[in-house]
Amino acid sequence: MSHEAVLHGHDSHGHDDHSHEHHDTFLSKYVFSQDHKMIAKQFLITGMVWAVLGGLMSVLFRLQLGYPEASFPWLESLLGKWAKGGQITPEAYYALVTTHGTVLVFFVLTAGLSGTFANFLIPLQIGARDMASPFMNMLSYWFFFAASIVMLSSMFVETGPFSGGWTAYPPLSALGDASPGSKSGMDLWIIAMALFVVSSLLGGLNYIATILNMRTKGMSMTRLPLTIWALFFTAVLGVLSFPVLLSGFILLIFDRNFGTSFYLSDIFVNGVGALSNEGGSAILYQHLFWFLGHPEVYIILLPAMGMVSEIMSINSRKPIFGYMAMLGSLFAIAVLAFLVWAHHMFVTGLNPFLGSVFVLLTLLIAVPSAIKVFNWLTTLWRGNIRFTPAMLFAIGFVSLFISGGLTGIWLGNAALDIHLHDTYFVIAHFHIVMGVASMFGMFAGVYHWFPKMYGRHLNNSLGYIHFWITMAGAYMIFWPMHYEGLAGMPRRYFDFSIWESFKQFAELNRFISLVSMIVFATQLLFLMNFFYSIFKGRRVTTKNPWLANTLEWTTPIVPGHGNWPGEIPEVHRWPYDYSKDGVDFIPQDVPVGADETSH
């Protein structure tokens, strides 16, 4: 699509030529597509592949934690030398843990979540024919794809994939002699991550430009659905923080390969001897890493929050409560996200005064988070709730966000973190609040917008089964981990049997492992539902199956490239006029009537 046609999308004539031009070949429609909807699906399906791989990895290392003494011959046939005699080796265990973290945080919950829904929803909900730069958008996906390939290939190098934890702290990540995973596996890991950062920047710039410049007539910023606001802040966070991560990685590459000492000092490696590096600071990397690392948490969470707000409002048949407060709290979270990174570093020997500042700023985030929770609760109050699978996942998101958010108050307080840091308490906290909660946001989004993506419905019964097992399973896996953390049980341990203080949890670990396998199997059920329904699902018969107000439901059931066959609708109101003046819903493109009350 020419830029001209995008900018003047209100005139329908420029656009028609264009949709013919792009539906030419298989390659341009499904592979090198510049249609934001197709790119969204590419992100989604690649993200799903990674989610399955990442989930499978967690099942494998949970197998070790649950059954440290057992031997599984099939593991050896699957992993070869990494599971000699049917038992996962420590090298393989740490590689699995590291890759699980990297993949889930970046490839699934960043690319899979933002990549899918920013691409899919931004043009549809703001009333644009496509992204500001469809070509850049395509590049964004293909950089992500390249990152995926490199990351995948790192799993097949002789010395194994990187195994020093997803945070990749040097010196461990810088010294191949300190850990075999830090040899060529780490080089590939960094290259994959660098490609990923490029992908994320190309995407983010595009999202911001599109939201700011390409809204349809009447779509003022305060008439944007909260999904778009959330995706906007997400993109801003990404654009401001990912370059810092990249710079951190570049310094790491220099330290690894070109003999610099940014992060290295006073090191004596067993079997090698004293290194010549002096004067570097291992802590510098941690600052650079967490300057992205913390905003990254919100890059993962905000899109989920936005979609949950939207889905809750639609299915409660009520406006979202406190639109401006929701917006303000999104903004506050986005700003504070940049000011709290050192709470991951309370026990690094950080200046205690600096630590105290970060305590204050960290706990401050609880205020906008609390506002959001109370607003969601009030949205439910006196509604008329329809439990679509999307709505169930939205409610599940709020429950998990509360549970995981509250333990954030423990960990954000340095005086408690000094005990709980790097224990299972932390695992429980961030998996609930960031991992599972965002995953729920993503599921909610998929269930809700699947009819728009493919013109068919997902099977509801499977959706209900999927939700209830996952919801119960998530709590059964992560709730007991708080207790392990309160016993001081450290993260990233291959085996606890030599520890008098921690070996008492063997039975519990087995229970958690079992549940995690059941939950993983349930996700496969969702995958079956997803792929089956693309081809065989119940057809969508009306344009607006959820009776929603936003613009994507004014497009044809399966919109072509360009989204609206005729003119882009004009917007006359905010997107949350549900049950106003006794009318069930009033779409955004309906002009305001003379006798309507203002909200």
Next chain:
Amino acid sequence: MSLYLSIAIIALIFVVIFQIAKASEHVSVLKGEEESRKQANKINGFLMVAFLVLGFVGVYVCNEYLFSKTLLAHPAASVQGEKLDEMLWVTLAVTGIVFVITQVILFWFAYKYQEQENRKPFFFAHSTKLELIWTAIPAITLTILVVFGLRNWFFFTGEPPKNAMVVEVTGKQFGWIFRYSGKDAVFGKKYYKNIDPATNSVGIVWDDKYSQDDILTEQTMYVVKGTPVKLIIGSRDVVHDVGLSHFRLKMDAVPGIPTTMWFTPKYTTKEMKEITGNPDFAYEISCDQMCGNGHYSMKGIIEVVDQEEYDMWMAKQKPQYYAAFPEKDPTAVKEADATVKTDSTATVATAKM
């Protein structure tokens, strides 16, 4: 074989569930979509409340089963730990109350306001008063927690009392080295290029006169009950972390950047064995920062003893200087020789240098 069997069974279960779900969709078409949607809505509304109730039962059972395994079941082993536990309980109370209230509201609302034909949803878009209430209440509560937390934080990270004994802790892949300053109470200088795994594992500079009475031990550290201990923490290779869960503290060990931490042990190891009722109890030092493939086995032990026992133990220790220069050892030349030979792998490493 059993693998293929279980895969087959799982696949079968999948197909069955899938077919049932597909059939249910056909049934819903027959019954009328509206009708079956309402039915599903009722079921899910009920499940909301069921989940809430079963969830709380689950929390109770979990607590019954697991609480005795946490550290909270016994008194903390340090003065710091007592303060931390106190704060932990206060935080638990505050967050616990919020947790119960919000979860009950969430699932109760979901149940109560499930779709009903005659209900008119209430158009309620905003209320400045409500927003102010739930901005102010969390803000005030958090201020209290912050003040409470920071008082403890500055105590934990502040200077130890003057009578504190000082021990230097060095992490390495995968173990712990402890250095005592010896009779002169001053640590000799060290430089990492002097490290020799066999005789000088932390790189002491022998020319420094303060270094010659420094004592090195590995894996086990002795401290005195009731006497504050200040740890000067460092690392030889990668980032480690001195995790002292019974004392409720931890601090990273970073190469090139020394860190400190102090605590006052309250019970000897023997006393703690009685308190916990576990004859195998030990104050374990766990490495709490990913440090390589042996991370999970990087264990140290702290022996908390009374002054008398400590003095006896200390009297038996020999300055490391004599291990490095056995010929200067006035007492036993042969003994020092033996020490050198035990660490054969380390000798190889030295040869490579």
